[in-house]
Amino acid sequence: MYPLSEVDARVHRVWGALALGGACVLAAVALVAFSLARWITRPLRTLEAATAQLADGHLADPPDAATGPPELRRLAASFTHTAARLQHLLRAQQAFASEASHQLKTPLTSLRLRLENFEPLLDPRAHPSLDEAVGEVERLGRMVQGLLALARLENTATTPEPVDLDTVLTDRVAMWEPLAAEQYVTLDVTGPPVGGVWAIPGALEQIIDNLVANALRVSPAGSTLTLHRSPGTELHVVDQGPGMNDADRARAFDRFWRASDTHHDGTGLGLPIVRHLVDASGGTITLHPAPGTGLLARIRLRPAPPGPAGTHPASGVPGRAGVGSW
Secondary structure, eight states: OOOHHHHHHHHHHHHHHHHHHHHHHHHHHHHHHHHHHHHHHHHHHHHHHHHHHHHTTOOOSOOOOSSSOHHHHHHHHHHHHHHHHHHHHHHHHHHHHHHHHHHHHHHHHHHHHHHHHTGGGSOGGGHHHHHHHHHHHHHHHHHHHHHHHHHHHHTOOOOOEEEEHHHHHHHHHHHHHHHHHHTTOEEEEESOOOOEEEEOTTHHHHHHHHHHHHHHHHOOTTOEEEEEEETTTEEEEEOOSOOOOHHHHHHTTSTTOOOTTOOSOOOSOHHHHHHHHHHHTTOEEEEEEOSSSSEEEEEEOOBOOSSOOBOOOOOOOHHHHOOOOO
16 A cells, blocks of 8 residues: 555645746746836836926926837827927027017117107197106006016926015015105004015015005005014005905906006006916915905915025015006
8 A cells, every 4th residue: 555644745745846836937927017017117107207397397308208118109209299399389488578578678768768858849738648658658668577577487487495574574665665655655564473485586575566566556645554474474465545346356366457447557467477476386365355445465375394494686676676566
């Protein structure tokens, strides 16, 4: 009789061999599957990285169009072509904005000077009409500058950086106080220090300048223009002017929009520029009725982590800061 122990041993050896063979087969299949997955997903990874670069404004490393399945290679090639075309169009638009700034500025300045030279030759009764014409030419110049500023902002992808709101606010108020004093308007900064906020370089200066410039245009003599810092990295710009109704506040951020009862020489581009800067910084801006009378512009920005916040150069003298108005 054949010993059962030997049969059991042989069965165990067979099962061991089968298990070892199965494990080897599974390892080989896993290795092949891993290699195949990397071969398929590598173009997707490069496409993802290229998409992130394009979102930041510059495609330095195009996606790999030489490896992977044919469908992914065609997708990568199409993406590269589209990105190159888009970058070309953006560069062309930026070049147009830069060139138009110089080409339009000179004839407008020349036209204003020619109109002013007519003053001694005109009948005194025509001087008011001449002044209106000069004012319209100056407003057209500011409108051109505002459009070019918007074009530059929209064509520039900038990453927000930590900025000390209190430092910028103190600097801008100091710059605006002499002009406000000439109009018998008091600038008042209230609220506790806010600290660092996230903003694209130079945006916070332009936001404050445009809002203050617009508020001064509608502030009556003897009134107070308040810049209030509120908890939650908020800045409120509150004037005591005529204010806006609900319909006007809903349209205030539209380009070129001006209230029907406005009497100032604004271009209707100041608030659109402010909103673009706030949005690009990751914040929000809303308009509300001010207590009593006037308008309250509420800007909410993201708080930056504690630490030294970078500051950026001031946007210029007050007379040149506000390129538009509501």
